[in-house]
Amino acid sequence: xxxxxELQKKTQKIEELLGQYLPKEEGFQRTVLEAMNYSVTAGGKxxxxxxxxxxxxxxxxxGKVIEPFMxxxxxxxxxxxxxxxxxxxxxxxxxxxxxxxxAVYGEAFGILAGDALxxxxxxxxxxxxxxxxxxxTARAMQILAGKAGIYGMIGGQVVDVESEGQAVSKDKLxxxxxxxxxxxxxxxxxxxxxxxxxxxxxxxxxRKVAEDxxxxxxxxxDILDVTSTLEVLGKPINxxxxxxxxxxxxxxxxxxxxxxxxxxxxxxxxxxxxxxxxNPFLNDLITMLMTREK
Amino acid sequence: xxxxxELQKKTQKIEELLGQYLPKEEGFQRTVLEAMNYSVTAGGKxxxxxxxxxxxxxxxxxGKVIEPFMxxxxxxxxxxxxxxxxxxxxxxxxxxxxxxxxAVYGEAFGILAGDALxxxxxxxxxxxxxxxxxxxTARAMQILAGKAGIYGMIGGQVVDVESEGQAVSKDKLxxxxxxxxxxxxxxxxxxxxxxxxxxxxxxxxxRKVAEDxxxxxxxxxDILDVTSTLEVLGKPINxxxxxxxxxxxxxxxxxxxxxxxxxxxxxxxxxxxxxxxxNPFLNDLITMLMTREK
Numbered sequence: 232x233x234x235x236x237e238l239q240k241k242t243q244k245i246e247e248l249l250g251q252y253l254p255k256e257e258g259f260q261r262t263v264l265e266a267m268n269y270s271v272t273a274g275g276k277x278x279x280x281x282x283x284x285x286x287x288x289x290x291x292x293x294g295k296v297i298e299p300f301m302x303x304x305x306x307x308x309x310x311x312x313x314x315x316x317x318x319x320x321x322x323x324x325x326x327x328x329x330x331x332x333x334a335v336y337g338e339a340f341g342i343l344a345g346d347a348l349x350x351x352x353x354x355x356x357x358x359x360x361x362x363x364x365x366x367x368t369a370r371a372m373q374i375l376a377g378k379a380g381i382y383g384m385i386g387g388q389v390v391d392v393e394s395e396g397q398a399v400s401k402d403k404l405x406x407x408x409x410x411x412x413x414x415x416x417x418x419x420x421x422x423x424x425x426x427x428x429x430x431x432x433x434x435x436x437x438r439k440v441a442e443d444x445x446x447x448x449x450x451x452x453d454i455l456d457v458t459s460t461l462e463v464l465g466k467p468i469n470x471x472x473x474x475x476x477x478x479x480x481x482x483x484x485x486x487x488x489x490x491x492x493x494x495x496x497x498x499x500x501x502x503x504x505x506x507x508x509x510n511p512f513l514n515d516l517i518t519m520l521m522t523r524e525k
Numbered sequence: 526x527x528x529x530x531e532l533q534k535k536t537q538k539i540e541e542l543l544g545q546y547l548p549k550e551e552g553f554q555r556t557v558l559e560a561m562n563y564s565v566t567a568g569g570k571x572x573x574x575x576x577x578x579x580x581x582x583x584x585x586x587x588g589k590v591i592e593p594f595m596x597x598x599x600x601x602x603x604x605x606x607x608x609x610x611x612x613x614x615x616x617x618x619x620x621x622x623x624x625x626x627x628a629v630y631g632e633a634f635g636i637l638a639g640d641a642l643x644x645x646x647x648x649x650x651x652x653x654x655x656x657x658x659x660x661x662t663a664r665a666m667q668i669l670a671g672k673a674g675i676y677g678m679i680g681g682q683v684v685d686v687e688s689e690g691q692a693v694s695k696d697k698l699x700x701x702x703x704x705x706x707x708x709x710x711x712x713x714x715x716x717x718x719x720x721x722x723x724x725x726x727x728x729x730x731x732r733k734v735a736e737d738x739x740x741x742x743x744x745x746x747d748i749l750d751v752t753s754t755l756e757v758l759g760k761p762i763n764x765x766x767x768x769x770x771x772x773x774x775x776x777x778x779x780x781x782x783x784x785x786x787x788x789x790x791x792x793x794x795x796x797x798x799x800x801x802x803x804n805p806f807l808n809d810l811i812t813m814l815m816t817r818e819k
Contacts, residue, residue, distance in 0.1 A: 259700050260675055263683040267675070314640060318613075319632035338613035339686050342636060346608060346643065347679045353647045354670035360663035369654035372666070376648035381554055381561070385641045389557040392633050406553050 234515045241512075245277040245284075245301065252302040252355055266336040266344035267351070270313050271306065273329055279304045279419040281516065282444075286423030286437060289510035296363045300371055300422050303356040307379050308415055310348035311388065317341050320392065328465075349379075371422045378418035387411025399477035405446075408479075413445025420444075436502055440517070443499035447521040450492045453478035455525065457485065463525050496521040528809045535806075539571040539578075539595065546596040546649055560630040560638035561645070564607050565600065567623055573598045573713040575810065576738075580717030580731060583804035590657045594665055594716050597650040601673050602709055604642035605682065611635050614686065643673075665716045672712035681705030693771035699740075702773075707739025730796050734811070737793035741815040744786045747772035749819065751779065757819050790815040 232240070249271060256264045280301035287297045316323040316331040317338065324334045333341025356375055359368050377383055387410025390403065399407075420441040424434045455464055456471050457480055471478045480488045499521070503514060526534070543565060550558045574595035581591045610617040610625040611632065618628045627635025650669055653662050671677055681704025684697065693701075714735040718728045749758055750765050751774055765772045774782045793815070797808060 254675060258680075259684045259697055260680040260704075262687055263675060263679070310640075314636055317636060319636060340683070342608055342611060342613060343679065343683050343686065346604075346639070347675050347683075349640065349643055350670060350674040350679060354667075354674050357663070357667045357670045360667065364658075364660060364663050366658060369651070369658050369663075373648075373651045373654065376644060376651045380644040380648050381548060381557060381641050385557070385637065385644060386552075386554040389634070389637050389641075390553045392637065393556055403553055410554075 234512070234519075237512060238516070238519075241281055241284075242277050245280050245305075248280075248298060249277075249302060249305060252299070254351070262336065263340060263343055263347055266332055266340050267347050269335065270332045270344055270348065271309050273309075274327055275308075277305060278516075278520070279308055279415055282416060282441070282513075283419040283423040285510055285513040285516060286420040287427045288423075289506075289508050289513055290424055290427035290429045290433070291508065292423065292427030294363070294426075296359055296368060297423065297426050299355045299359040299362075300375065300426070303352040303375060304415065304419050304422070306348045306352035306355065307375075307384075310345040310352070311384060311415075313341060313345040313348065315388070317345075352379075367426050367428065370425050374418055374421050374425065378414045378421075383410055383414035383418070387414065394477065396475050397477075399482070401482055404477060404479065404482060408446050408449045409442060412449040413442045416445040416448075417441040433506060436506060440499045440502045443495045443502070444517055444520060447492050447495040447499065448523075450479045450488055450495070451521060451523060453480045454485065454488050454492065455523075456480070459525065465525065492521060528806070528813075531806060532810070532813075535575055535578075536571050539574050539599075542574075542592060543571075543596060543599060546593070548645070556630065557634060557637055557641055560626055560634050561641050563629065564626045564638055564642065565603050567603075568621055569602075571599060572810075572814070573602055573709055576710060576735070576807075577713040577717040579804055579807040579810060580714040581721045582717075583800075583802050583807055584718055584721035584723045584727070585802065586717065586721030588657070588720075590653050590662060591717065591720050593649045593653040593656075594669065594720070597646040597669055598709065598713050598716070600642045600646035600649065601669075601678075604639040604646070605678060605709075607635060607639040607642065609682070611639075646673075661720050661722065664719050668712055668715050668719065672708045672715075677704055677708035677712070681708065688771065690769050691771075693776075695776055698771060698773065698776060702740050702743045703736060706743045707736045710739040710742075711735040727800060730800060734793045734796050737789045737796070738811055738814060741786050741789045741793065744773045744782055744789070745815060745817060747774045748779065748782050748786065749817075750774070753819065786815065 253268050253271060254264045256268060283301050283304060284297060312326065313332045315321050316326060317333055323331055325331060332344055336344065356372055379385065387407050391407050391411055394403065417438050420437045421434055424437045429437065453471065456468055459468055461468055499517060500514065547562050547565060548558050550562060577595050577598060578591060606620065607626045609615050610620060611627055617625055619625060626638055630638065650666055673679065681701050685701045685705055688697065711732050714731045715728055718731045723731065747765065750762055753762055755762055793811060794808065
């Protein structure tokens, strides 16, 4: 099977898993359940659960205890998009060619559906304790909460929002990329490693790989925004310029940005290769993320 | 020491505990940390952590493992108020005579500070696993997440928002009161019982007590809205009528509402008395909540 076929198959499996965990649309609170499911089923690459599962497999994990955490990380990612799109934030009416949650259900339900997804992520993850109560599952829950919070994703998000229309230092931009983008990828890969019983040293290496993957992914995003076309990218280009947004490209220039993606990607793959265990699909997936053309 | 003095002293202790757990206002993400702390330190009766601690004590609990959960429940309560006050929701500029979070920090940071508080609640609670990893702490985490979510507080909140300006059936109103108000009180008292090692039967009784306390508290709120004065209540009266809000009083009439508060309160105290363990302060606290005049 080609990488692309394998990727498709795995994505499909994750879609099915999400379907199993989504709440039934019934009862007085039906509308918010619909809004939650609308948000989660809007598509997307399901990268975070996939990275989690593939890291788990790399370290020899084969149980079902990973599943609630795979669902939880996708719900956290989804809630962050739902709240990002709100009128008080980016005010986006469309995402991936589909109306955003608040555009369909109204602003109040955009807020509430996001809250509900974040909470449901922890409710779902806590269900893992019924499958296995151990230091691994406890640590996985701590990572899930920590990496999503003020010292993780939300921390990056607030600095990003606050920096809009302002000059941003390299230090601050690195902070935003590490927290806003890398934190949930770190969470995904670390949880996979932790649940499979990886050693402290291995988990630390995996965290560094994930950090690099997130940062390279984000810089590549900045590069594509100035070098791609609307047709290839499927979304407007030069959007950062229009929004007066400081990016890696505006700070460091296109050439340096390309060199750095190259270098960070190489480092990530070297670190991954230095581990005792291997998962060729994970290497391919990470390579794809860092060198993508759209 | 009188009940009032004891109440004051215990509230003060909880304030100190919250102070220990609040994040330091430093780093690039400082503004959201300030907004979080502004929201949490806005005051309030700290009833939920107090009910949790007193239930814990009633069942003989004496450890520190309760503390992260006490902090977590107050953060969940606070985030719900911050998001409730948003322009897209109740659009309140003031709460307890103090500017609401979004009124001070802007709408985007009102949303983000709420998200951050909800997430920090789970991060804080997950810290309890470092103190004690057991079925008790795992179950406490599950209750915390479940009672705050779509089958708990958020579920009640969305139905309340959706019902505005509409006729509401008695069934639906009961649903809203049980979920919007009772769920976090159930969470508080159940977590206290679970962490102290109460039996399944005892936990179930405690849940029923908490449900009654929440419902009685809410009906009493409706009663005071029509019978009290601005001076005594410290907030405008007849607000439900002005907002065309269906309440227990508009549905059942003032007399029936009074009778029901009386009956539900009696039932709650009888159930509490039927338990082997006793905590006189908890009885006084619950009595105060259900019979309060403001």
